[in-house]
Amino acid sequence: MNLTLKIWRQAGPKSKGEMVTYPVSGISEDMSFLEMLDVLNEQLNARGEEPIAFDSDCREGICGMCGLMISGKAHGPEVTTTCQLHMRSFSDGDEITIEPWRADAFPVIKDLVVDRSSFDRIIQAGGFISANTGAAPEAHSVPVPKPKADRSFMAAACIGCGACVAACPNASGMLFLGAKITHLGELPQGQPERDARVVNMLTQHDDEGFGGCTNIGECSSACPKEIPLDVINQLNKDLRHALAHGE
């Protein structure tokens, strides 16, 4: 198939960017979206133009490194990661716009590459259970009811890609935050630090420049791992609880 791509080019963090149009041809429907960009980059390289910078690593939908705004949708038209989006989701002759995640907390580094280290700093603020190596009790000493284990797992499936932030009109990171609060908060091991965790992580979230949640739900519908919106309810509930306990 033949496509017209309009791609955000930006030489560096402080440079002014612009949309540049690139026609591509001979694209097979079995290609992934990123393989289609590989083809374009090979063509650019051959004619002496610098290839387009974009992030990807595992290319199997689990590392969370890739993430593009494709025709206005985070990760494109399917519920999956950009690397798992295949060209069979498009038609011959389509015009596709490709932009980086846009959020104050995710500044652009180059072209389609953004800096998501704000997510790491949110985890540093409390997204863990303090259990030094060697100090763990026998694994079966604390049974975990299956429904709680399953809900914890569901929330732990977050890959930290940032699509939720990119999709949100407020550039809020609440789905990411709520997923971690739920993952750890559903487990007995997560209880001792539960109150402090939510307060500290939320404070860091706000300090990073992420917006507040206004219950729109774009985050959850863009999430490639289908993290449900109710993890944000969990976050709010935990926050109220923590504040009531004087955290």
Next chain:
Amino acid sequence: MTDLHTDPVATAAPEATIAPEAPEAPEAPATDAPGAPDTLVHGLYREGEPIVDTKAPRGPIAERWNTRKFEASLVNPANRRKLTVIIVGTGLAGGAAAATLGEAGYNVKSFCYQDSPRRAHSIAAQGGINAAKNYKEDGDSTFRLFYDTVKGGDYRSRESNVYRLAEVSANIIDQCVAQGVPFAREYGGLLDNRSFGGVQVSRTFYARGQTGQQLLIGAYQALERQVAAGTVEMFTRHEMLEVVIVDGKARGIIARDLVTGEIETHLADAVVLASGGYGNVFFLSTNAMGSNVTATWRAHRKGAHFANPCYTQIHPTCIPVAGEHQSKLTLMSESLRNDGRIWVPKNAADCEKDPREIPEEDRDYYLERIYPSFGNLVPRDIASRQAKNVCDEGRGVGPKVGDFRRGVYLDFTDALKRMSAEAVAEKYGNLLDMYQRITGENPYEVPMRIYPAVHYTMGGLWVDYDLQSSIPGLFVTGEANFSDHGANRLGASALMQGLADGYFVLPNTIRDYLAKGPFPKLEESNEAVVEARASVDARVQKLLSINGDRSVDSFHKELGNIMWEYCGMERSEEGLLKAIDLIRGLRDEFWRNVKVLGAADTLNQSLEKAGRVADFLELGELMCIDALHRRESCGGHFRAESQTEDGEALRHDDEYAYVAAWEWGGQDGAPTLHKEDLVYEFVEMKQRSYK
């Protein structure tokens, strides 16, 4: 090797190389050494002195690890904060080690090329992690896990190391549960297990098909906790490009900040490489796009022996190649073999038919036929080779790529009859969804198609029982070392090894080395430091200045084709010799004709790739030399010249029961082979049988 003097690094710091038990690096070119033709085997390598692991205690195998932990010196907590450890890589082996050493109070500098330590490729491991908990009371034990792993590795691993791995496996599960890793559980709230290839007990702990992700997030969170505590300093989007060796000891690294392009010097008391495997030498593999050999290869060039480079694991259950454009291959957990049945049509004429229309009697469930006792759960090397055999016979299925069908069916029809679709989805849902996403076919209706793909490399830098390489102060953990899997790794053992090394082994062994420190303070103006840094600068400039006609990817693909063709699932002397010639020609062309655009002082992904491919072009040759010298079949290494009458791998324990540790021979020199004999005291070496 004619034109490699064009690599600027060729001139860098040869005197910094240390290799205590090795002869001097040869001066003469390997190909036409007139002075010393008698010393070069095949005109390619020379034999050096044997080596031994001096760190593993003797005595009963079950006591060795405790003995070593006791004998290893301690570092007083007050002294720990005066010691700095660099750790390259943030997967299970690196992330767990950084967190643990940080908790212990050392200064840790942790590096990864990704934008966050959580992205390391351990995250993609699907199926599970083995541990000898014996929660199923099905006859499992530490000794049985040890035995299965030694046997699965086709008797080419070290007994002491493997026993230790089995011994600490149970602690790993405890640790991960305490961190909040949401393993699969039964209704009573206790942990669930499943079985995996090559064993007959259920000892694999799992988190649906995302076990690696959940374990890595556990390690990542522990790591970030230490970043917050100030014990670990994190360097994301940094790539190690050289190791700094001063007075024979590893004292730091040269890294490139991938965002600004700045070349940075980082000095320390010890360096740990946890940089993963080198499967991307094949271009197409299940590795991440950025997975590379650079960290370990640069260390090899500075004197660290590279052990068993030819031992490559080709994983049987991957989604087949669809076309020329393909950038990577996707694995589907071998846990699918628990419930899926593998078959091809009995008659080549049926290969184009809709599989649902092929009657039962015309199907060949070849693994169940050939290996009735293990069936679809034979180890990976065997499952892969048999898939290749039936496709070579013309019974492969799926679309032709070139003029060949490379695929076999993995059929869930029986499982869907036995269990409900919901139960199958509960167990394997994300894998089946992924298959559908990539192929456009619904695995609940049509049998899936799979084919083997490069997945894991058992070879890696040689280490002793302390995980220390042949360079003092340079430690190597996880897939980056060679130590635990022999010639074939069993499923669910990579996660086990990564976390064993990271949480429990390295933190105990490295203290024996660190107790000798802090080492004399180093200045960045030190000659060896300056030289290492200059060599990195020169190499970057060289890559940017060639400005030839071919892209980095085109070289990488061509190298991958050579490796897959001649150093893949079946190897022969003729093919390997040809491959070595082809690789030399390609490497020569690379340094004359590669085209890398952009600048050094900015994010430049072409430049990153170019450096990695340059190292793969050297590694590929060593893999072929290793495969050529090992004229036996063992595990994932199958030599056409060494097979039984029914086509099974035939080992030659009398000649090859050793680790092949290769010493770098200099830019234009030949590598030197050092043999470490494998002595089996507790397991009897047998021909593997899964029949």
